[in-house]
Amino acid sequence: MSLLVTGSIAIDTVRTPYGVSENCLGGSAVYFSMAASFFSPVRLTGVVGSDCPFDFAEVFADRNVDLTGLEVRPHSKTFRWAGTYPEHMDDRKTDYMELNVLAEAPPRVPAKYKDSKFVFLANTAPGLQNELLGQIEEPVFVAADTMNCWIEDHLDDLNALLKKIDCLIINEDEARMLADEYNLIKAAQKILATGSSVVIIKKGESGSIMCNADGDKFILPAYPATEVKDPTGAGDSFAGALMGYLAQSGKTDFKTLKTAIAYGTVVASFAIADFSLNGLTSINKIDIDKRLETLRNATRF
């Protein structure tokens, strides 16, 4: 089934203990699309300025990513982000952020995307996520990401969004903040009581937890990666593979969601193995399936 992503397109500068990647391609919609494209066609909605140096037709060549929703604003500048990861990459510092085109009016969802069935609303202001979602006619499964600043300052908009979406995908600190509860299982239960029917909590190198409104739980460790060069985009790659697999299978039952999380976990492990999108562009579906079986075997008892 059709899969739509709305999110950022960025010019990133990333510093890690393994080197520096200057003015490289990044952004949630880009990582998501690249990861999802292993499983399903993707419809991308995002906006850049005239300074954007990337040829997206080339970036997504042979990947079945529809770029109709990619808007280039001639008088605007592209979103830029620069960050530095410390020695163990368990945290990151934003060196600078220029919102640029992201501070302007959001892109419109193209008419041909309005029948999208699977929708991922990458992190942005929840009011904007609401507005973007309102342009989709009859979505089957909507997932959204958010972050601490929206939980702190736009909680009403976020709560309104939670009532409209099926799945919230957030990290553990955000889950604790949103639920005002430290225990992650209890936090998930509190979030489920206010809105979406599925909550997925990302724990970085400790994997992820999924809970649904029926009381089902799924807990998966991260792939036992030994190569970590650049964690940027890990979360969006996770969401991309997850939603790509759901769109491919056309199902959203808990069993399918479990496999989708496993694919998300594996694809994220490839994403972090190299700078920018290189970890994703250097692999194929066979590599992903092989690693999925390794993860299955390493977690089964």
Place this chain on the structure above:
Amino acid sequence: MSLLVTGSIAIDTVRTPYGVSENCLGGSAVYFSMAASFFSPVRLTGVVGSDCPFDFAEVFADRNVDLTGLEVRPHSKTFRWAGTYPEHMDDRKTDYMELNVLAEAPPRVPAKYKDSKFVFLANTAPGLQNELLGQIEEPVFVAADTMNCWIEDHLDDLNALLKKIDCLIINEDEARMLADEYNLIKAAQKILATGSSVVIIKKGESGSIMCNADGDKFILPAYPATEVKDPTGAGDSFAGALMGYLAQSGKTDFKTLKTAIAYGTVVASFAIADFSLNGLTSINKIDIDKRLETLRNATRF
């Protein structure tokens, strides 16, 4: 097969956000024995002073724990530990520690224990662990715990021990310190290169990782516990159930070790649900098996 534990017996005072448990029974050998006794007979080696208020025959009534190796020193005082857990119980502060009898000569391993096949050397000075192990004639599988102070100050003794044991069970900070490597998979590989054939790294609420010298890996999340009242003894309960299951099955292949870790995980989740040993004494094997199946289902995809 026979299972021997050498470790501490303590009078604990524990403060958590859920209350205070004063002068309660604790110690590694005690938690270990209680957890292991669900699976296998246990031989306990430990020492207390004349001030010890606990009736161990009653504590372990109907549990098949051999107390021949429990030495009571009439002129000594029992080891005492007091600690406080902060709001989220993700850390703990030692309020006071009186080594007392633990600073004296170690207990002898009774003659009738010397044919023990499965041996757990709970955390103590590695020189002492070496000495205790030397009293066992032909062990089949020896596991040991250690901690940061021995890694810092008794590394030669610890390295000598690692060459004699089969399995090291430590927490993630200790693994990183011992291996001088942050990535836990790489840390396990470095430790395996210096000694034991199996390394199990405990990650608290994020579960555990097992690696062996053949390159096999097992990663298991913690049980999704919502009740955590007192984390004291979680690690020794984990080790107890793990070793108890191995001794019961008489096997140490990787598949058996995986199930053993799953049992360790589940029994630890019961141990932390109440103060002192109450989390373990209030359950039976059926409760454990039920939770094991819940964990299996919550991690399978």
